[in-house]
Amino acid sequence: MSFIVSLLSTPAILLALVSLVGLxxxxxxxxxxxxxxxxxxxxxxxxxxxxxxxxxxxxxFNQLFxxxxxxxxxxxxxxxxxxxxxxxxxxxxxxxxxxxFIMNLxxxxxxxxxxxxxxxxxxxxxxxxxxxxxxxxxxxNIWTIAVGGIILGFCxxxxxxxxxxxxxxxxxxxFQAIGHFNMFGYALSGLIGKLFxxxxxxxxxxxxFPKFLSFFKDxxxxxxxxxxxxxxxxxxxxxxxNVTKISGSVDWLVFPLLQALTCTAGISILMTGVRMFLAExxxxxxxxxxxxxxGSRPAxxxxxxxPYAPTAVLVGFLSSYAAGLIAVxxxxxxxxxxxxxxxxxxxxxxxxxxAIFGNSTGGWRGAVAGSFVVGLLLAFLPVILYPxxxxxxxxxxxxxxxxxxxxGTLLNGILSIFK
Numbered sequence: 001m002s003f004i005v006s007l008l009s010t011p012a013i014l015l016a017l018v019s020l021v022g023l024x025x026x027x028x029x030x031x032x033x034x035x036x037x038x039x040x041x042x043x044x045x046x047x048x049x050x051x052x053x054x055x056x057x058x059x060x061f062n063q064l065f066x067x068x069x070x071x072x073x074x075x076x077x078x079x080x081x082x083x084x085x086x087x088x089x090x091x092x093x094x095x096x097x098x099x100x101f102i103m104n105l106x107x108x109x110x111x112x113x114x115x116x117x118x119x120x121x122x123x124x125x126x127x128x129x130x131x132x133x134x135x136x137x138x139x140x141n142i143w144t145i146a147v148g149g150i151i152l153g154f155c156x157x158x159x160x161x162x163x164x165x166x167x168x169x170x171x172x173x174x175f176q177a178i179g180h181f182n183m184f185g186y187a188l189s190g191l192i193g194k195l196f197x198x199x200x201x202x203x204x205x206x207x208x209f210p211k212f213l214s215f216f217k218d219x220x221x222x223x224x225x226x227x228x229x230x231x232x233x234x235x236x237x238x239x240x241x242n243v244t245k246i247s248g249s250v251d252w253l254v255f256p257l258l259q260a261l262t263c264t265a266g267i268s269i270l271m272t273g274v275r276m277f278l279a280e281x282x283x284x285x286x287x288x289x290x291x292x293x294x295g296s297r298p299a300x301x302x303x304x305x306x307p308y309a310p311t312a313v314l315v316g317f318l319s320s321y322a323a324g325l326i327a328v329x330x331x332x333x334x335x336x337x338x339x340x341x342x343x344x345x346x347x348x349x350x351x352x353x354x355a356i357f358g359n360s361t362g363g364w365r366g367a368v369a370g371s372f373v374v375g376l377l378l379a380f381l382p383v384i385l386y387p388x389x390x391x392x393x394x395x396x397x398x399x400x401x402x403x404x405x406x407x408g409t410l411l412n413g414i415l416s417i418f419k
Contacts, residue, residue, distance in 0.1 A: 004094075004098055010120055011044060011118045011119060011120045011121075011301070012040075012041045012044040012045050012048065013041065014118055014120065015040050015041070015044055015118055015277065015281055015298075016037050016038075016040045016041035016044075018040075018118075018281070018284065018285055018288050018298070019036055019037045019040040019041075019280055019281055019284040019285070019288075020033065020036075020037045020284075021284075021287075021288050021291070021292075022283070022284030022285055022286070022287035022288040022291075023036045023037065023284050023287070025287045025288065025290075025291050026284075026287045036280050036284060039276060039277070039279075039280045040277050040280040040281050040284065041277075042276070042277075043273050043274075043275075043276030043277025043278075043279075043280065044273065044277045045273070046269060046270075046272055046273030046276060046277075047269075047270050047272075047273030047274050047276075047277060047301075047303060048273070049269055049273070050266045050267060050268070050269030050270025050271070050272070050273055050303075051266070051270055051303065052266075053262060053263070053265065053266030053269060054263050054266035054267055054270065054345065054348070055345045056262075057259045057260075057262045057263035057266065058263060058343075058344040058345035058348060059343075059344075059345060060246055060259055061230065061231060061234055061259065061344045062075070062341075062343055062344050062345075063238075063242075063246055064231070064234035064235055064237075064238040064242065064243065064246070064256075065234040065237070065238075065344070066341060067237075067238040067239075067242040068233075068234050068235075068236070068237025068238035068239070068242070069237055071328060071339070071341055072339070073328070073331075073338060073339030073340060073341045074338050074339065074340055074341065074382075074386070074395070074396065074397060074398050075341050075343060075396070075397050075398070076324075076340050076341060076342055076343045076346055076378060076379070076382060076397075076398055076399075076400035077343050077346070077397050077398075077400075078125040078128075078346075078399045078400065078401065078404075080396070080397035081125075081128065081389075081394060081397040081398055081399050082124060082125055082128050082399075084393075084394050084396070084397060085128035085131065085132055085394060086128065088135075088392065088393070088394075089128075089131050089132070089135055089144075091141065092131045092134075092135070092141050092144050092145055092148075093124070093127050093128050093131050095141075095145040095149070096127040096130060096131055096144070096145050096148035096149050096152060097123055097124055097127040097152070098149075099145060099146070099148075099149025099150070099152070099153070100123060100126075100127060100148070100149045100151075100152030100153045100156065101117075101123065101153070101156075102149075102153065103149055103150055103152065103153020103154065103156075104116060104117050104152075104153040104156035104157050105153075105293065106153065107153055107154055107156075107157035107158070108157045108293050108296050109292075109293050111157065111158075112161075113154075113157040113158040113160075113161050114157075114289075114293065114295045114296040114297060115156070115157050115158075115160040115161065115177045115179075115296065115297060115298075115299045116156075116157075116293065116296050116297070116298055116299060117156035117157070117160070117179045117299045118179055118298055118299060118300055118301075119179040119180055119299070119300065119301045122179070122180055122181045122301075122401075123152065123156065125181070125399060125401070125404065126152055126155065126181055126403070126404055126407075127148060127152055128399070129385075129399050129404040129405075129407075129408045130144075130147070130148035130151055130152060130407075130408070130411065131144055131148055132388070132389055132392060132394060132408075133385070133388060133408050133411050133412050133415070134147060134148060134411075134415075135392060136388040136389070136391050136392055136412070137412075137415040137416075151407065151411065155181070155403065155407060156179075156299070159181070159183040159184070159403060160177035160178055160179060160183060160299040161177075162183050162184065162186075162187040163177065163178045163183050163186050163187050163190070163357070164177060165190070166186070166187065166190035166357050166360055166361065167305075169360040169361065170305055170308050170309070170356060170357070170360045171305065171308060174297065175282055175286075175297060176278075176282070176297055176298055176299070176300055176304065177297050177298065177299040177300070178299060178300070178302060178305065178353075179298070179299030179300045179301055180301055180302045180349075180350075180353065181401050181402075181403035181404055182350045182353070182354070182374065182378075182401050182402045182403060183402075183403055184402045184403055184406050185350065185354055185373075185374040185377055185378075185402035185403075186353060186354055186357045186374075187357070188370070188373065188374070188377075189354040189355070189357040189358040189366075189370025189371060189373065189374055190357040190358060190360060190361050190366075190370070191361075192358055192362070192366060192369050192370040192373055193357065193358035193359065193360065193361030193362030193363075193365075193366025193367070193369070193370050194361045194362060194366070195362060195366070195369070196361075196362030196363060196365040196366045196369070197361065197362060199362060199363040199364075199365050199366075200361060200362060200363050200366075201363060202363040202364055202365070203309070203312075203359050203363045203364060203367075204309055204311040204312040204315050204355070204359050204363070204364045204367050205309055205310075205311050205312070205359075207311065207364060219310035219311050219313075219314065220264055220267070220268055222311065222314060223263075223264050223267060223314055224260060224261060224264040226314060226318070227259075227260035227261075227263050227264060228256070228257065228260040230260075231256035231257075231259050231260045232256045232257075232260075234256070235252065235253070235255065235256040240252045243255055243256075267306075270303050270306070271303070271306060271307060271310075274303050274304050274306065274307065275307065278300075278304060281298065281300075285297070285298050302349055302350075302352075302353040303349070305353065305356055306352070306353075306356070308356065309355075309356045309359050309360075309367075312352070312355040312356045312358075312359040312364075312367045313348075313352035313353075313355065313356065314352070315352075315355050315359075315364065315367050315368060315371065316351040316352040316353065316354050316355025316356070316358075316367060316370075316371035317344075317347055317348045317351050317352050317355075317371075319351060319355065319367070319368050319371040319372045319375060320342075320347040320350065320351025320352075320354065320355075320371045320372065320374055320375030320378065321342060321344060321347040321351065321375065322372070322375065323342075323351075323371075323372045323373070323374075323375025323376045323378075323379065324341075324342025324347060324375050324376075324378060324379045325342065326376075327340070327342070327375075327376055327379030327380055328340075328341065328342070328379070331379075331383075336383065337386075338383070338386055340379050340380070340382050340383060340398060340400070342375070342378065342379055342400075343400065346378060346400050346401075347375060347378070350374060350378060350400075350401065350402075351371045351374060351375055351378075352371070354370050354371040354373075354374035354375075355367035355368070355370060355371040357370060358370025358371060374402065377402050377405075378400045378401070378402065379400070381400070381402060381405035381406070381409075382398040382399060382400055382405055384405060384409050385398075385399075385405055385408050385409060385412065386398060388412055
């Protein structure tokens with residue numbers, strides 16, 4: 001069981017297996033098969049190293065920011081919420097993940113939704129949400145796994161289809177789908193961008209910066225500059241004592257500098273890995289699809305679209321994080337029973353991707369507006385499911401992603417009616 005769960009939640013291995021089958025079906029020689037398979041896995045692992053580096057730095061930022069500005073509440077972190085869910089319902093979560101992957105292949109084969117979902121971590125998070133909703137209504141494991149697995153499989157195949165019209169605009173082709181369960185949000189961002197259609201050509205990538213800001217033309221330098229400001233604001237607000245708790249032996253004023261540059265290095269590593277494994281998997285997957293699921297495409301994690309509009313990623317991060325902070329203020333003002341604290345790494349990946357979608361239809365205005373709305377959804381939607389999860393003792397962390405909450409709320413509502 002643990003072997004299968006580890007396999008299905010490790011996209012590098014899944015993609016390497018697909019690459020292996022595709023290359024063998026093309027009757028490539030042994031060295032070409034080995035090289036293509038290895039490069040696919042290595043490229044994805046490089047991408048994972050970059051993502052992990054960024055997440056670690058941004059989680060440190062979260063701690064500094066909440067300590068510095070005295071924000072207390074529930075962290076919008078799927079990683080922490082998943083750990084809580086697995087500790088209580090590990091078997092049901094694991095089986096839902098396995099059945100969900102199988103059903104994804106079945107739905108991709110028999111329906112018009114030709115998307116094979118390869119972001120295993122997100123599938124695991126979604127499985128947790130579905131299991132928690134079912135368990136909140138006191139269903140046994142058989143019903144929980146069956147219903148959860150079918151829903152997970154269907155969503156894995158169908159939801160990327162919402163984003164595909166925008167993906168064709170972004171990538172210039174139909175060879176890949178987005179595999180990240182914020183797809184309602186990304187499609188909405190693309191639609192919001194259309195409100196600014198007459199400014200479509202004024203994209204984030206064509207912004208003309210004044211001379212003293214010309215370094216923003218290099219997205220890495222622009223990213224480093226913004227992260228330096230954010231980390232130093234958070235560190236100074238948190239104070240020496242709080243920073244030292246995290247930084248250890250590193251001086252409290254050197255720590256934010258290192259974290260900002262580490263975060264920037266992470267995105268550079270991430271981009272390198274993306275380019276490497278995409279070059280290998282595209283051709284190999286086409287051969288795999290022709291043999292097993294004709295017409296299908298891989299649904300891949302969001303950083304695979306970052307190279308198409310890297311400046312939009314930074315714009316979306318800032319816009320969605322600002323929306324999350326505004327949401328915190330609204331929740332405090334109206335005395336919500338809990339306050340959802342935005343997680344910087346969630347805003348970076350989800351807000352940044354939303355901005356790419358908004359940018360594709362409405363230029364930089366669409367990027368700002370689309371990512372801002374998605375930032376609000378990431379903050380407010382988890383409030384709806386919080387009471388159901390609280391009954392099960394899941395109170396210290398929540399799942400922020402849009403799709404988890406939209407589908408989870410629908411399922412919760414339907415089960416409440418039947419109950």
